[in-house]
Amino acid sequence: MTTHTRTGAGxxxxxxxxxxxxxCDYNPEQWDxxxxxxxxxxxxxxxxxxxxxxxxxxxxxxxxxxxxxxxALDQVMDLLHAHGIRVxxxxxxxxxxxxxxxxxxxxxxxxxxxxxxxxxxxxxxxPSSPILRDRALDLVARVAERYGDHPALALWHVxxxxxxxxxxxYCDASADAxxxxxxxxxxxxxxxxxxxxxxxWSQRYGAFDEILPPRLTLSSRNPGQxxxxxxxxxxxxxxxxxxxxxxxxxxxxxxxTTNFMVTAHIRNLDYWTWxxxxxxxxxxxxxxxRLADPVTEMAxxxxxxRGLAGGAPWMLMETAVGAVNxxxxxxxxxxxxxxxxxxTHVARGADxxxxxxxxxxxxxxxxxxxxxxxxxxxxxxxxxxxxxxxRELGVLAEVAGTRVEAHVAIxxxxxxxxxxxGEGNPSTHVRYLEQVHHAYxxxxxxxxxxxxxxxxxxxxxxxxxxxxxxxAVQDAAADTLDAYVRDGGSALVTFASGIVDHDDRVRLGGYxxxxxxxxxxxxxxxxxxxxxxxLALDDGSRASLWSExxxxxxxxxxxxxxxxxxxxxxxxxxxRRGDGLAWYAATALAADAYAALVARAADDAGVSRDPHAGPxxxxxxxxxxxxxxxxxxxxxxxxxxxxxxGTDLLTGEVLRAATTLDxxxxxxxxxxxx
Numbered sequence: 001m002t003t004h005t006r007t008g009a010g011x012x013x014x015x016x017x018x019x020x021x022x023x024c025d026y027n028p029e030q031w032d033x034x035x036x037x038x039x040x041x042x043x044x045x046x047x048x049x050x051x052x053x054x055x056x057x058x059x060x061x062x063x064x065x066x067x068x069x070x071x072a073l074d075q076v077m078d079l080l081h082a083h084g085i086r087v088x089x090x091x092x093x094x095x096x097x098x099x100x101x102x103x104x105x106x107x108x109x110x111x112x113x114x115x116x117x118x119x120x121x122x123x124x125x126x127p128s129s130p131i132l133r134d135r136a137l138d139l140v141a142r143v144a145e146r147y148g149d150h151p152a153l154a155l156w157h158v159x160x161x162x163x164x165x166x167x168x169x170y171c172d173a174s175a176d177a178x179x180x181x182x183x184x185x186x187x188x189x190x191x192x193x194x195x196x197x198x199x200x201w202s203q204r205y206g207a208f209d210e211i212l213p214p215r216l217t218l219s220s221r222n223p224g225q226x227x228x229x230x231x232x233x234x235x236x237x238x239x240x241x242x243x244x245x246x247x248x249x250x251x252x253x254x255x256x257t258t259n260f261m262v263t264a265h266i267r268n269l270d271y272w273t274w275x276x277x278x279x280x281x282x283x284x285x286x287x288x289x290r291l292a293d294p295v296t297e298m299a300x301x302x303x304x305x306r307g308l309a310g311g312a313p314w315m316l317m318e319t320a321v322g323a324v325n326x327x328x329x330x331x332x333x334x335x336x337x338x339x340x341x342x343x344t345h346v347a348r349g350a351d352x353x354x355x356x357x358x359x360x361x362x363x364x365x366x367x368x369x370x371x372x373x374x375x376x377x378x379x380x381x382x383x384x385x386x387x388x389x390x391r392e393l394g395v396l397a398e399v400a401g402t403r404v405e406a407h408v409a410i411x412x413x414x415x416x417x418x419x420x421x422g423e424g425n426p427s428t429h430v431r432y433l434e435q436v437h438h439a440y441x442x443x444x445x446x447x448x449x450x451x452x453x454x455x456x457x458x459x460x461x462x463x464x465x466x467x468x469x470x471x472a473v474q475d476a477a478a479d480t481l482d483a484y485v486r487d488g489g490s491a492l493v494t495f496a497s498g499i500v501d502h503d504d505r506v507r508l509g510g511y512x513x514x515x516x517x518x519x520x521x522x523x524x525x526x527x528x529x530x531x532x533x534x535l536a537l538d539d540g541s542r543a544s545l546w547s548e549x550x551x552x553x554x555x556x557x558x559x560x561x562x563x564x565x566x567x568x569x570x571x572x573x574x575x576r577r578g579d580g581l582a583w584y585a586a587t588a589l590a591a592d593a594y595a596a597l598v599a600r601a602a603d604d605a606g607v608s609r610d611p612h613a614g615p616x617x618x619x620x621x622x623x624x625x626x627x628x629x630x631x632x633x634x635x636x637x638x639x640x641x642x643x644x645x646g647t648d649l650l651t652g653e654v655l656r657a658a659t660t661l662d663x664x665x666x667x668x669x670x671x672x673x674x
Contacts, residue, residue: 017154019397020346022390023050023088023354024372025318028076029060030361036076039359039373040083046372046383047390050354051080052317054143055090055160056122059097062139070146081152088317088354089153091143091244093136094160095122100135107132110171112216121365123165127236128177133243140247148252157317158244158258161284162237167268168229170213174236179208181232195503196224220423223504230418234269242277255279259317260308262301264288264433267421270414271308272454281309284318284356287341289331293441295635296615298341300440300452302348303404304412307452311403313351316342321355321382322370330368336664338385339392340633343666346393347620347631351400353393355386395649396668402624406451407607409462410439411470411481413455419504420471420496427528429545430496432469438594439468439494445595447613448602449620459484463605466598467515469496472504478514485518486578490605492598493519494585495526495546511548512584519584520554520575527565536562537571541593547571548586555584572597581605612641617661621671628671634661646671 024043028036043051053076054061061070080087101108101119107129109117117124125132147153186192189205198204203222205211214221214229245256257280260271265288275281283305287294305314321338323330333341342353360371372386420432443450443466451462456477459465465484470493478498485491498514500506507513511523527547529535535543539559547566555575561567566586575582583601585594595615602609613619617640618633630644642661646669647654655669 017050017086017352019400020393021050021352021354022047022393023052023352024048025052025055025355025357026076026359027056027357027361028053029057029072030363031359033072033075035359036079040079040085042373042378043085043358044083046387047394048085048358048372050086050088050154050352051358052088052090052157052354053077053080054092055157056095057090057092058095058139061092061143062097064099065103068142074146077147077150077152081150085152086154087150087152088155088157089143089147090157091136091140091159091248093139093158093244096125096132096135101125104131106171106173108171109166109169110174112168112170112214114170114215117166121165125166126169126171126173127163127166127233127240128169128171128174130173133240136240137243137247140244141251144248144251148248148254153252153254155280156245156248156252156254156256158241158248158256161259161261162241163233163268164261164266167237168233170215175211175213177236178213178229178232179211181235182211182228183208185228196222196228197505198222223419223422223424226422227415227418227504230268231270234273234414237269238274238277241274245277257282257315259284260305262305262308264291264297264301264437267414267417267433272414275308275310280315281305281312282315282317282352285316285345286318286320286324287333289327289329293437295341295344296441296444297437299344299348299444299618300437302345302350303440303450304452306349306404307412307454309349311349311451313349313401313403315352315354316345316350317352317354318356319345319353320370321372321374321386323368325366325369332370335381338382339389340635340664340666342389342393343631343633343668344618346396346399347404347618347622347633349404349622353389392650398625398627398670399622399629399649399668402622402627402629404449404451405621405623405628406449407462408443408448408464408466408602409451409453409457409459410436410443410466410468411455411457412436412452413470413472415502416455416469416471416473419500420469422504426526427546429531430469430528432471435469435494435496435588438588438591439466439598441591441615442589442594442598445591445615446599446602447609447611447619448598448607456480459489462489463607464490464492464602467491467493467497469494470498471496472500472502473498473514474502475514478518481515482518482577485580485582488579490581490583490601491518492583492585492601495548495587515582515584516553518575518577519573519582520552520577521570521573521584522551522553523548523586524551525549529564533564535564535571535587537587537593538562541596542590543571543587543593544590545588546586550584550586555582558583561587612643630669630671631666632661632669633666634663637663639663642667644669644671
């Protein structure tokens with residue numbers, strides 16, 4: 001048996017499933033029941049073993065106030081069970097039925113400008129609405145009582161993509177809930193005034209009742225208020241998840257989760273605070289062609305999801321077979337990409353690969369979203385590739401339950417994301433996630449596999465820790481990193497790090513604030529530059545976006561600015577701190593220079609790097625059960641060397657000597673003892 005496990009504050013929990021699971025979302029309510037028999041037969045043919053249903057089922061099982069009809073859902077549950085397919089059962093609370101919002105328009109969300117957002121899309125509800133909460137929990141209780149011990153049930157799916165559209169509500173109910181959250185956090189209004197710095201602009205509050213959510217103003221808003229509203233909004237949705245989960249757990253022993261959105265365009269929820277509540281960590285990820293390098297972002301998202309799972313296997317709850325419907329240009333996958341991208345998720349810890357959706361919709365907002373069974377039916381490339389993927393995932397059963405090997409960590413922090421991307425910072429062109437992606441891309445180019453961990457996490461076992469733009473940092477987290485370096489670790493910190501504390505209060509005495517002593521430098525002035533202004537370094541490297549007038553306070557200069565407002569000042573430094581090394585990059589290095597710096601820091605730290613891994617070539621190891629599996633995936637258009645000994649699980653070929661990995665090819669090799 002394979003167990004999806006999570007090790008965190010809540011202990012080790014899991015979902016028992018055999019092997020690497022192929023799954024999908026299924027929306028039978030969109031189709032005539034005569035289609036259902038064909039669907040389950042084709043699911044078996046494709047190798048689908050886990051199906052998510054009732055995700056948007058509220059109006060179908062509860063079509064009017066006081067009226068309940070579970071006949072169709074009963075039939076689907078029984079039909080899937082009869083064909084040996086397990087169910088990931090949604091609570092149905094993701095979107096409200098029209099009758100409910102007509103009866104209670106006060107549950108509708110309100111935007112920052114004070115305008116109401118109406119039904120017609122999805123998630124048209126306020127997370128703090130007591131009416132919504134009561135009605136939702138009534139629905140959850142009825143669903144859980146009816147199906148809590150159904151033999152098809154494998155997993156409970158609370159709501160869907162919580163906070164995707166309604167994370168921030170500014171209505172009166174939200175305002176009241178926000179004030180209650182602030183009372184609990186601060187105790188006194190004086191403590192709140194100190195945390196928010198309300199001495200500025202005569203913003204001092206005399207009572208909690210005077211406080212509103214950060215609705216739109218004529219000027220910049222209070223940064224502390226905005227940061228706390230982010231925290232509150234994340235907590236409000238987590239409270240909603242917990243309420244649904246509590247109702248389920250009183251009626252069912254099946255594990256409970258919801259689908260995270262660890263992706264490039266969603267930053268609303270601090271998933272570090274959510275992860276310990278999940279029985280199984282699950283993520284939705286779609287390739288984002290708005291990015292310059294969507295494949296690298298996909299790898300990062302997978303590594304971050306594994307970090308949320310405490311390094312344990314996790315579920316890819318949703319991804320696309322081909323194009324999505326919500327990007328400006330919805331690109332189809334090229335031949336072979338479906339396979340490579342699915343195996344990339346597995347390489348980085350996913351023990352389940354599930355797709356939205358099973359059968360492509362004929363109507364609705366997502367009618368042009370791809371599916372395992374496309375509009376063209378089974379006579380299609382998408383279907384043939386999906387069936388082959390299902391076969392290959394079945395072959396990889398022995399990999400399930402193993403863990404990814406990584407000796408380098410990157411620190412990731414939602415608080416820094418919220419503060420650095422907030423109002424009134426030195427440059428609106430410096431975006432937190434972009435800086436994290438730059439660092440991750442450099443590590444990937446250097447052939448390094450990475451764990452993504454929260455600031456303040458234990459760093460034992462890592463040879464190198466990379467800290468990109470960790471803008472907001474608590475004293476304890478800074479001390480943990482410093483102790484790690486003093487004990488012999490290596491850290492690479494970039495500009496914009498350590499500047500403020502977790503109240504968004506600037507750390508006085510010079511930048512980079514919390515990391516000055518560890519890095520052996522001091523900066524008295526930030527010097528951002530325009531995005532199109534290139535900076536030269538005296539070692540021939542190029543940089544952009546940012547510069548600083550760095551003073552050495554024990555560190556040595558590795559490279560200095562040869563142009564720009566910080567001309568002559570160090571741009572890259574290195575500092576011997578105790579038994580370790582602390583590197584600093586005071587600018588946004590060009591990709592080649594960044595990769596070279598990361599490679600140098602990794603080599604100095606004794607990190608093992610595969611010379612054939614790189615920006616387009618995955619070489620990732622999963623280890624467990626006394627075995628090691630090498631995932632070798634070539635996303636480039638040329639063959640690359642592959643020096644691995646063992647058995648290719650996909651073909652059965654025994655590799656006894658160095659070979660090549662063809663362009664667009666993937667091998668998963670059970671490695672001989674190293």
